[in-house]
Amino acid sequence: MSHVPSLTLNNGAAMPQLGFGVWQIPDEEATAAVSTALEAGYRSIDTAAVYDNEKGTGRALAASGIPRDELFVTTKLWNSATEKWTRESVLREFDASLDRLGLDHIDLYLVHWPRAMRDDYVTIVRTFAELAESGRARAVGVSNFSAAHLERVLAETPVVPAVNQVELHPQFPQAELRAFHARHGITTEAWSPLGQGKGLLDNPVLARIAARHDRTPAQVVLRWHLQLGHVAIPKSVTPSRIRENIDVFGFVLDDADLDAIAGLDRGRRLGPDPEEFDYA
Secondary structure: OOOOOOOOOOOEEEEEOEEEEEEOOOOOOOHHHEEEHHHHHOOOOOHHHHHHHHHHHHHHHHHHHHOOHHHHEEEEEOOOOOOOOOOHHEEEEEHHHHHHHHOEEEEEEEEOOOOOHOOOOHHHHHHHHHHHHHHOOOEEEEEOOOOOHHHHHHHHHHOOOOOOEEEEOOOOOOOHHHHHHHHHOOOOEOOOOOHHHHHHHHHHHHHHHHHHHHOOOHHHHHHHHHOOEEEEEEOOOOOOHHHHEEEEEOOOOOHHHHHHHHHHOOOOOOOOOOOOOOOO
């Protein structure tokens, strides 16, 4: 059994607080990477239709021998700009992800981007409510939604998203959005929790904290996520780093550590702005 603690989502489902992300891992490499993660103790795996590695991920899940009820699998609807999304197209895409993963249900199904300029995310979320009611998606949520997008979902659909998965790391901590989530019972999940390797882990503040705890800067950042109550999904294809990233439960950051990390906020995204994103 995994030693990773779980958070209880707003529908009562339990989600491991630390998962393994497979963004940018080619399908032919995903099976080995996910297998290594499962062996290391991860039980939550995060993929997406657009990552084009659901098949490789599914092969690893099937080969693991881990009972299905011990796994938590997230995938995402790539609500592409190439079509207007309807109930029927959402259901078709959900079935396609299930087939590629080789599963009979998804633990968490997310809308990948709001694409607000296309005005169809409300239809998508309404259809997600059907999937949740059927049990084929144990929980449903969104990704990259702002507070304004969430307000519309809450006003116009029966869904309170279980999760909003957003870019979040010490240099972009999204305090206002996290506060909105807390008021509405939405779990915050961080993608690129380590800042995509773009300088964050070289910061001397993190180096000092890491040295004091005899840990790595990456472990310090992941511990920060856990103590703030986020779900985090670090990605790696390097076995030693996959194991390192889950070894974050034997130490605790104190208030001075947390205050120092709070000072790293730069308020700048590394990824796209959800208000503008509409790539094919």
